Amino acid sequence: MRIGELARATGVDTETIRYYEKAGLLPAPARGSNGYRIYGTEHLERLAFVRHCRALDIPLAEIRRLLEFLLHPETDCTDVDRLIETQLERVRARLASLQALERQLSALRGRCATGRLAGDCGILRELLAAAQEEVRPERP
Structure with missing residues (x-):
């Protein structure tokens, strides 16, 4: 499939797909004789994984680490648990910050x-x- 088809199948913008390739999150696709990128099932599955991780607001560097674990299923997954725990702490901190922001805006609205x-x-x-x-x- 071509990049537009991959973008439609995953809901990821074509520029983002190219960025993920440059960042090493997606393997380089084969090129057709016309020079167009040709993506396969591996790209589709990997991109869906990256997209899901991004939806969980996991930073790209951490997604790269998770991908390494996928490539090496025989490794201990303690670091995966730690990585998710760290992300959960980030989310909780943001939630606390957003709740403080809500209080400030409510007080302001009261004016x-x-x-x-x-x-x-x-x-x-x-x-x-x-x-x-x-x-x-x-x-x-």
């Missing part, structure tokens, strides 16, 4: 008094005050 003019907007005043606080030089 709104509907039906008022933008010049009297509590949200805009709060955002402006926070921005000014960030750029205010520190006092000795």
Whole structure:
């Protein structure tokens, strides 16, 4: 199959497929006499694996490590477990950060008094005050 067919079959953009090839996540495909890339089942399966890992927000470097484990099924998988545990910690940290962001936005939303003019907007005043606080030089 050609790159467009592979892209449609996996839902991965053609530029991303080329990037994954350059990054070593996909093996180089054979080339037809016309110079076009020719992908096989191996590419389809590998790309589906990479796509699924990316959907889990696993970084490319970690996906590369997971692929190595797939290529060497006889190796101990303790590092695979560690890798997923690390990813789970990252997700939990992001969730905590997003929850803090939600609280901040809710508090900011609470500053709104509907039906008022933008010049009297509590949200805009709060955002402006926070921005000014960030750029205010520190006092000795």
